[in-house]
Amino acid sequence: MQRNLFILCLFLSVSAFSQKDSIRTTILKGQIVHAENKRALSAAHVLNLNAVVGTITDDKGFFELPTKANDTILVSYLGFSSIKLKVTNDLLKGNELEIALYEKPEEIKEVIIKSTQLIGVLEVDVKLVPKDRFTRIHINGLPQTYEVGKPQGKNFASPIAALFQPVDFLYSLFGKKPNQLKKLQKLKKEDDLRKMLAGNFDREVIMEYLEMDRQELTDLLTDCQYSDYFIKKASDLQMIEAVLDCYENHKALKKGKIERNKIPVKN
Template identity: 45%
Template sequence: MRPFLLFVCILFTSIAFSQQDEAVDQEITAVVVNAQNEKTMESVHVINLNQVVGTITNEKGEFTISAAVNDTLYFSFLGFKSQKIRVTNDMFKFEDTKISLTELAYALEEVIVRPYQLTGYLEIDVKNLPINNAYQYSISGLSVGYEAGNKSASAVTKVLGAILNPADLLRNLFGKQPNQMKKLRKMKEDDQIRDLLASKFDREILMEMLQIEKVDIQDILNNCNYSKSFITTANDLQILDAISSCYEDFKVLNRKN
């Protein structure tokens, strides 16, 4: 009976150590290729969605990134379908792992170009040109960006008006998902992720990080008093900065309350 009990103890101990090893962060090395022709792809962005770290592939299509078993890696490259891969034990054991990306097929529709009706008088033509109010500007020494154009409320007023509504998304997201907000801060600190977000307008990475839908992001920014023009035309990095700014205002008000 005692040998059997000893065997059981050893078995459970080995299983426990095995599970601990799986959770330990290691480095994965793999290569990204074009699914159509098997050619290696340079400058593909790779993000670990769980640990919020990023990197890019080298001239041979290779990349190395910190990860643990069951982490999710996100691959993005212009003109190719974004890909999510779950990290497995085999990816650590074998160094010949290949990740294939598929090219996007675009159906081009007829485009009608309507030139501006210019009069030849500069003062009149300038007034008739459409104005984009979606720009953001920054002030040296401050880490927060600001939207250009007239705004109807101050930073405190816009958040105060939002959090007084108990069903508001700001309270639901910021109050109940603090870990997601921590991810946003990490994203702002990673240069590779910031570079990728600055080139994207699809909100995919933000949706993956926050685990919300695109419409929820729009609602958050609406409640933070950002203009429709900014919400629809800003790149993903500007959207990240806008959400982070609103979150910081939300924390200030919560401390006062």
């Protein structure tokens, strides 16, 4: 009986060790190259979406990143289509991985040029300058910078429509999946990740963690009273900080409403 018990304990110990060994963190090594001419892409971003750790490729396109099996890696480079890669045990056997990225097709947009007849009087010319929704207009001689284009709020007059406010979805998401909130907070906190995201503008990281597409992310930031200019021009780091600030403000507002509702009414 004791012999059988000893064998069972030994088996369980070996099994537990094997499971722990199978999920241990390993350094994934690889190179990011241009898909067509195999040119090395330096300063490409490589991010482990599960562990929230990232790195940037060196001048020869090489990178090293801590990973484990079943992690998802996001690789992005300015002007190229990003790629998501599921880490398998085969990739962790020590062989260097080559990841090829394709250039994004250029979008040709119609440009309309309009002339504005200025008369040389500052007070009058200010009113004649054409307004662009997505740019800041600064006129010499005036102390402030104008941000043209205010966010257009949505009409959530009915109780049913109010349920679909993007910021309420965000509040619900972080409540049901607090790990998503923790990952965004880590992106904002870690210096290396902050530097990486400060030069990134593709929105893919934040869309991944928020489980939103680009239009839904735009609706969320509009709901949070951010301007069209900010939504279009902000870096990914600024976007993450804006979403976290919006969430904290909304949480405080909801908490205040709940506490007020709990106050007993005196007759």
